[in-house]
Amino acid sequence: MSVTEQGLLEREKDTMTLNMGPQHPSTHGVFRVILEMDGEVVKTAEPEIGYLHTGIEKTSENKRYVHVIPMTDRLDYLNPPGNNLAFCLATEKLLGVEIPERAQSLRVIMCELARIASHLVWLGTHALDIGAMTVFLYCWREREMILDLNEEISGVRMMTSYIRIGGVAKDATRPWLDGIRDFIDYFPAKVDEYELLLTRNPIWMDRTQGIGVLSREEAIDWSLSGPALRASGVNWDIRKSQPYSGYENYNFDVPTLKGGDIYDRYRVRVEEMRQSREIIRQAMEKLPMGEYKTPDNKVSLPPRETLHTSMEALIHHFKLVSEGISVPKGETYVPIEGPRGEVGFYIVSDGTNVPSRVKLRAPSFMAIPGMCQMMTGCYIADVVGIIGSIDIVMGEVDR
Amino acid sequence: MTGEEIVEKVKAGLPDALLDTALPQGDAVIFVAPDCLQKVATFLKDDPSLKFDYLSDVCGVDYLLEEREPRFEAVYLLYSIDHRHSVRIRVGIEEENPSVPTVSEIWKGALYPEQELFDMFGINVEGHPKMERLIMPKEWVGHPLRKDYPLTTETVAFSHNRDFKSELVKSKPPTR
Numbered sequence: 001m002s003v004t005e006q007g008l009l010e011r012e013k014d015t016m017t018l019n020m021g022p023q024h025p026s027t028h029g030v031f032r033v034i035l036e037m038d039g040e041v042v043k044t045a046e047p048e049i050g051y052l053h054t055g056i057e058k059t060s061e062n063k064r065y066v067h068v069i070p071m072t073d074r075l076d077y078l079n080p081p082g083n084n085l086a087f088c089l090a091t092e093k094l095l096g097v098e099i100p101e102r103a104q105s106l107r108v109i110m111c112e113l114a115r116i117a118s119h120l121v122w123l124g125t126h127a128l129d130i131g132a133m134t135v136f137l138y139c140w141r142e143r144e145m146i147l148d149l150n151e152e153i154s155g156v157r158m159m160t161s162y163i164r165i166g167g168v169a170k171d172a173t174r175p176w177l178d179g180i181r182d183f184i185d186y187f188p189a190k191v192d193e194y195e196l197l198l199t200r201n202p203i204w205m206d207r208t209q210g211i212g213v214l215s216r217e218e219a220i221d222w223s224l225s226g227p228a229l230r231a232s233g234v235n236w237d238i239r240k241s242q243p244y245s246g247y248e249n250y251n252f253d254v255p256t257l258k259g260g261d262i263y264d265r266y267r268v269r270v271e272e273m274r275q276s277r278e279i280i281r282q283a284m285e286k287l288p289m290g291e292y293k294t295p296d297n298k299v300s301l302p303p304r305e306t307l308h309t310s311m312e313a314l315i316h317h318f319k320l321v322s323e324g325i326s327v328p329k330g331e332t333y334v335p336i337e338g339p340r341g342e343v344g345f346y347i348v349s350d351g352t353n354v355p356s357r358v359k360l361r362a363p364s365f366m367a368i369p370g371m372c373q374m375m376t377g378c379y380i381a382d383v384v385g386i387i388g389s390i391d392i393v394m395g396e397v398d399r
Numbered sequence: 400m401t402g403e404e405i406v407e408k409v410k411a412g413l414p415d416a417l418l419d420t421a422l423p424q425g426d427a428v429i430f431v432a433p434d435c436l437q438k439v440a441t442f443l444k445d446d447p448s449l450k451f452d453y454l455s456d457v458c459g460v461d462y463l464l465e466e467r468e469p470r471f472e473a474v475y476l477l478y479s480i481d482h483r484h485s486v487r488i489r490v491g492i493e494e495e496n497p498s499v500p501t502v503s504e505i506w507k508g509a510l511y512p513e514q515e516l517f518d519m520f521g522i523n524v525e526g527h528p529k530m531e532r533l534i535m536p537k538e539w540v541g542h543p544l545r546k547d548y549p550l551t552t553e554t555v556a557f558s559h560n561r562d563f564k565s566e567l568v569k570s571k572p573p574t575r
Binding site: 057059236346348 | 419424455461476483485508533
């Protein structure tokens with residue numbers, strides 16, 4: 001055996017450790033992964049999280065229920081209404097309040113708009129990571145319309161805090177309703193446009209098909225949720241399995257594919273955008289008149305004009321503002337279907353106006369081990385695509 | 400299956416492993432001691448009519464302020480994808496040497512939340528392949544989500560109150 005051959009043999013066992021992140025642009029935040037490389041092939045992928053830890057769960061234990069809502073916006077910052085809704089539903093379950101139908105419809109519209117906006121961010125950045133620049137610009141154009149609608153109804157473009165305990169912050173306005181009608185007429189053609197750019201694009205297909213595959217059993221075992229689970233052939237959607245906010249009254253499909261690769265996750269999400277638009281259309285069609293928050297004055301503030309004439313209203317107003325809502329003792333968990341999967345709040349109340357424990361079930365956090373499982377054995381160039389296809393948001397991973 | 404049916408089924412299948420059951424707001428909740436956890440978890444996953452094959456999350460809770468025994472609790476949220484029902488397992492954990500067996504061999508998804516359980520509450524998960532900090536830095540002291548861990552220990556550069564800082568560190572759980 002010659003010296004060079006011996007050298008080659010030794011090098012075969014040799015692996016290189018490569019650090020990716022936390023400042024890598026394709027990690028969508030501050031995710032770090034330590035890759036053990038054998039040439040171009042990933043041997044093991046070791047995730048490292050915690051760079052964005054802000055202690056939101058600890059802070060929540062020291063704030064009143066109402067004050068927790070703006071913090072939930074910052075968890076998954078692409079889906080603020082969904083986080084608000086999960087927290088409010090959990091609190092309302094402990095309180096046992098009924099939500100008026102108009103408020104429920106407004107909640108559904110806001111959540112589905114957020115789902116579309118979140119999927120647009122995902123599609124734009126995911127395509128940009130893989131090298132398709134144009135899609136990014138188109139996606140941002142449509143997302144801007146949704147952010148304008150958010151501003152119209154809540155005054156804020158992203159961190160809306162629109163969904164409150166007992167209903168929503170304020171009633172829908174005429175320009176908002178008109179804007180949504182325009183949007184649902186305008187949007188379907190745009191989804192077709194994105195698909196025209198990507199779905200049959202040979203470069204896109206080469207980069208995504210058969211990569212990052214997770215089988216049905218593995219996906220369930222690794223607790224993946226949302227589009228990543230559905231792309232692996234599991235028909236599981238919280239909106240269907242445990243309906244909340246009246247989702248049982250809407251007629252929509254849950255797109256499910258069998259491939260479990262990046263391409264199928266892409267197709268599931270694109271189809272979800274169409275379904276979300278369909279849900280919004282149905283919600284707008286039968287948007288009921290009535291209250292936009294519960295008339296129970298122990299939970300929501302009485303109408304401002306009644307304060308001058310009603311002693312009861314004044315007392316309720318004073319107590320709610322100075323003391324907040326007191327939630328009966330107990331513990332509960334309520335999940336909802338967010339854009340990334342199951343978002344849920346586990347809340348423990350000790351009977352006071354401050355929650356004793358607030359735990360977020362974050363879909364991105366639970367997906368990270370499964371994602372690293374997908375990376376083992378793939379090429380380094382595909383790592384970026386795999387991270388993008390899971391659509392992690394570090395705000396909810398580190399909390 | 401409804402919550403009541405699940406509770407009845409588990410009671411019939413494992414009469415001596417359960418401590419208690421409850422149905423708050425219609426959700427099935429079962430109380431289990433740490434040493435029976437793996438047995439109960441295996442039963443819940445393997446029984447064909449229950450088939451809880453999906454672990455949604457593991458939540459830690461510290462009940463220090465309520466002054467009850469045991470102090471800690473780990474809550475396992477489970478689903479069955481096929482039967483579309485759910486159950487919560489609540490496991491009480493003692494304050495002295497808190498530990499709980501791992502369920503990561505039954506559901507791989509438990510690896511991360513169990514590591515977080517150790518990081519945030521200092522609950523030792525026996526049999527977990529990687530029992531180290533997850534979110535906090537490796538050299539961090541203390542477990543932040545415990546109730547006796549103060550909300551802030553920021554260094555105060557100038558203070559006329561000499562004991563201010565030390566009081567803060569030793570501070571009682573936050574008062575309301």
